[in-house]
Amino acid sequence: MTMTKPKPTGELQSALAGSERSLDFGNAWEYAPAPEGTEHIRIAPRHELFIDGRWTAPKSGKYFDTVNPATEQVLSEIAEANAEDVDLAVQAARRAYDKVWGKMPGKERAKYIFRIARAMQEKARELAIVETLDGGKPIKESRDVDIPLAIAHFFHHAGWTDKLDLAFHGRQVSPLGVAGQIIPWNFPLLMAAWKIAPALACGNTVVLKPAETTPLTALLLARIFEEAELPPGVVNFVTGAGATGAALVAHPGIDKIAFTGSTGVGKRIQRELAGTRKRLTLELGGKAANIIFADAAIDQAVEGIVQGIFFNQGHVCCAGSRLLVEESVHDIVVRKLRDRMATLRMGNPLDKNTDVGAINSKMQLGRIQELVAAGEEEGASRWSAPLAVPERGFFFPPTFFTGAGPSSRIAREEIFGPVLTILTFRTPEEAIEKANNTMYGLSAGVWTDKAAKIFWMSQRLKAGIVWGNTFNKFDPTSPFGGYKESGFGREGGRQGLAAYLEVSP
Amino acid sequence: MYRRAVSSPHSNLDVSKPNGFRVRPGYAPLLASPSVDAVMLEERAASFTKRSLKKATKVAGLKLTIRMMDLTTLEGKDTPGKVQQLCQKAMTPLATDPSIPSCAAICVYPNFVRVAKQALAGSTVKVASVATAFPSGQSPLDIKLDDVRRAVEFGADEIDMVIDRGAFLAGDLAKVFDEIAATKEACGPAHLKVILETGELATYDRIRVASDLAIAAGADFIKTSTGKVQPAATMPVTLLMLEAIRDHYYATGIRIGMKPAGGVRTAKQALHYLVLVRETLGDAWMTPDLFRFGASALLNDVLAQLEKERTGNYQASEDFSKE
Numbered sequence: 001m002t003m004t005k006p007k008p009t010g011e012l013q014s015a016l017a018g019s020e021r022s023l024d025f026g027n028a029w030e031y032a033p034a035p036e037g038t039e040h041i042r043i044a045p046r047h048e049l050f051i052d053g054r055w056t057a058p059k060s061g062k063y064f065d066t067v068n069p070a071t072e073q074v075l076s077e078i079a080e081a082n083a084e085d086v087d088l089a090v091q092a093a094r095r096a097y098d099k100v101w102g103k104m105p106g107k108e109r110a111k112y113i114f115r116i117a118r119a120m121q122e123k124a125r126e127l128a129i130v131e132t133l134d135g136g137k138p139i140k141e142s143r144d145v146d147i148p149l150a151i152a153h154f155f156h157h158a159g160w161t162d163k164l165d166l167a168f169h170g171r172q173v174s175p176l177g178v179a180g181q182i183i184p185w186n187f188p189l190l191m192a193a194w195k196i197a198p199a200l201a202c203g204n205t206v207v208l209k210p211a212e213t214t215p216l217t218a219l220l221l222a223r224i225f226e227e228a229e230l231p232p233g234v235v236n237f238v239t240g241a242g243a244t245g246a247a248l249v250a251h252p253g254i255d256k257i258a259f260t261g262s263t264g265v266g267k268r269i270q271r272e273l274a275g276t277r278k279r280l281t282l283e284l285g286g287k288a289a290n291i292i293f294a295d296a297a298i299d300q301a302v303e304g305i306v307q308g309i310f311f312n313q314g315h316v317c318c319a320g321s322r323l324l325v326e327e328s329v330h331d332i333v334v335r336k337l338r339d340r341m342a343t344l345r346m347g348n349p350l351d352k353n354t355d356v357g358a359i360n361s362k363m364q365l366g367r368i369q370e371l372v373a374a375g376e377e378e379g380a381s382r383w384s385a386p387l388a389v390p391e392r393g394f395f396f397p398p399t400f401f402t403g404a405g406p407s408s409r410i411a412r413e414e415i416f417g418p419v420l421t422i423l424t425f426r427t428p429e430e431a432i433e434k435a436n437n438t439m440y441g442l443s444a445g446v447w448t449d450k451a452a453k454i455f456w457m458s459q460r461l462k463a464g465i466v467w468g469n470t471f472n473k474f475d476p477t478s479p480f481g482g483y484k485e486s487g488f489g490r491e492g493g494r495q496g497l498a499a500y501l502e503v504s505p
Numbered sequence: 506m507y508r509r510a511v512s513s514p515h516s517n518l519d520v521s522k523p524n525g526f527r528v529r530p531g532y533a534p535l536l537a538s539p540s541v542d543a544v545m546l547e548e549r550a551a552s553f554t555k556r557s558l559k560k561a562t563k564v565a566g567l568k569l570t571i572r573m574m575d576l577t578t579l580e581g582k583d584t585p586g587k588v589q590q591l592c593q594k595a596m597t598p599l600a601t602d603p604s605i606p607s608c609a610a611i612c613v614y615p616n617f618v619r620v621a622k623q624a625l626a627g628s629t630v631k632v633a634s635v636a637t638a639f640p641s642g643q644s645p646l647d648i649k650l651d652d653v654r655r656a657v658e659f660g661a662d663e664i665d666m667v668i669d670r671g672a673f674l675a676g677d678l679a680k681v682f683d684e685i686a687a688t689k690e691a692c693g694p695a696h697l698k699v700i701l702e703t704g705e706l707a708t709y710d711r712i713r714v715a716s717d718l719a720i721a722a723g724a725d726f727i728k729t730s731t732g733k734v735q736p737a738a739t740m741p742v743t744l745l746m747l748e749a750i751r752d753h754y755y756a757t758g759i760r761i762g763m764k765p766a767g768g769v770r771t772a773k774q775a776l777h778y779l780v781l782v783r784e785t786l787g788d789a790w791m792t793p794d795l796f797r798f799g800a801s802a803l804l805n806d807v808l809a810q811l812e813k814e815r816t817g818n819y820q821a822s823e824d825f826s827k828e
Contacts, residue, residue: 470545
């Protein structure tokens, strides 16, 4: 393994050079490699489309590779769905809606959804390993966060199926029909669960397009649907890249589009759907403010900063990527953050001790590198954790910037990587002004010992989720979604059902 | 960083030392200690238990655990014979395997310091004595200080004192501070470990205040528990005490030691504590000079795990001596 230790630059470097009281996280006690076993995992060399309950070769005749971003090895080739394939999938979903799923009583739909959740539990280890192989995230996270949460979403929504009339008191509810769903690569199975579980619970059928870099767990989910004997056509998977997604959005047989991904693509979809009968929910980008007050429990807030921005390599739309720290504690927060980041372990995502895995794709790594270079050019001080970068695979060390201007690119653009921009404020009013000074509004965090201050702040933050003294906590009972250009519509909780139901006035 | 220079009527000690810290009567230095968030503290503490420690890492960690162990007997029924046997065990935990190191110290009541000192002569194992009316600390200060001086006279290398929890909970922090400072003075050359009895302080915020207070008053080590009160050492409490040590190091460059006691019973738990130290304070603290385990049952479980790593099989419990 080649060591490439990124060097701190600028002011910070000189400040660090003179620091004799720094902690040393060296090799006094090395952790031996602890890789999760993969002997029992068989990934088929080729994956077809899943349409109408059958594995179907694509009309396009084309396949693309899905790659392990930690090794750059090809894992499997994946069918590329074209407009014709998408049409077949939508037709199958329509038939399943008209003939079976749309008419089925809620308590019967629940049995299928519960069965799916239980089958996912039985296959949790396989799902976690494949998620890590295909996407690069640490096995610790896929095992303890992604997969359990995905399962929880199915259990939660199975419970709603026969209680939908109670969710919207005194109103009539009915399903929308066929939902077209397009999901991102950062939480492949979890995003599939967020989309499929409520759609099915509400009586809709689904055509889902997984992200092209991470299709494997969605296709494992299709196998689970087969085992659960979900009626053919209720959920269809069409794999492919942007063109496949565009075909799904444009298809006239779709009643609703649910999209999670970039703000740029979200805007294109919204323009495309203008004037059509199709419903739309969008969950887009973010540049969340994580706000640390001087009266916060600083050591615990530092944990929250790390969870907020380095969880899943920062590939999180609600990541706490803008740290707003009260000026009086800026130096101590930065010092503690630096020492904490030095303890992170980056490398083989399958190693149970890995904290920071691989960047999802070469393209994303390029985007991160470009924005970090822009930050340096704009004069901000960069500090990267002194971690060894593996020779192969796409990796980027956890990094933060201090001294960035509020109008700089790193303070305004979503980096979608393990890069934090640290800004300061002096008063709560200033914190609000700076936090809201963004085109996004997905999430925010507030760290203070005063509960009243958390409420005062959360009333004024223009963000769909505000975490108090914690960050990146998810639960199927809690609605998730954005303000402003972070999108509209909510996923999860009672509010999330509305995205998949016609609710009478 | 959290130091306050104020005068106290209870003490005539020189407070111009680096650790100098005084508390004005009736003034709560709670304001000077950072608050602790229980949810995130516990979450972080739990994250250390997820590290996977195998093979060479495990063996190195377990041997370090033995080197950090204060092998302890603190019972009314302690006898010279029992203490002598414990000393043998501390020096040679497993006679059949010379690669097994000695423990750091044995920890006994003052009455057994001489016996222990004699039994341990020529070895690296130190003698730690509890003192200051252990375990309650509910005696007049002069008696507590005499307890300390006698233990040191008998040959104790280290003194494990208890703070006056009654005074602490009644808000008389100055009394707690002054007693620690006076005990430090009475220790002379002996190292001072200050037992907070965290199970009786009950809240994380109070434990943080007590940690800061003890460090400022002159503790060489801060220690969680007497072993007589439940809960004794826990991972979150140890983490937050290490955070107090870290803040003191940032502010002064002085390294204070840490001793979780009573509650670490298995080899696996001990390894989790080592992860906690390694990832909170770093390499400098991975030494018996700055980290100790106060335990009695732990040693045999560590030995059993080491034998398992060496031979591939678990040994019967009879294979390890009982003292």
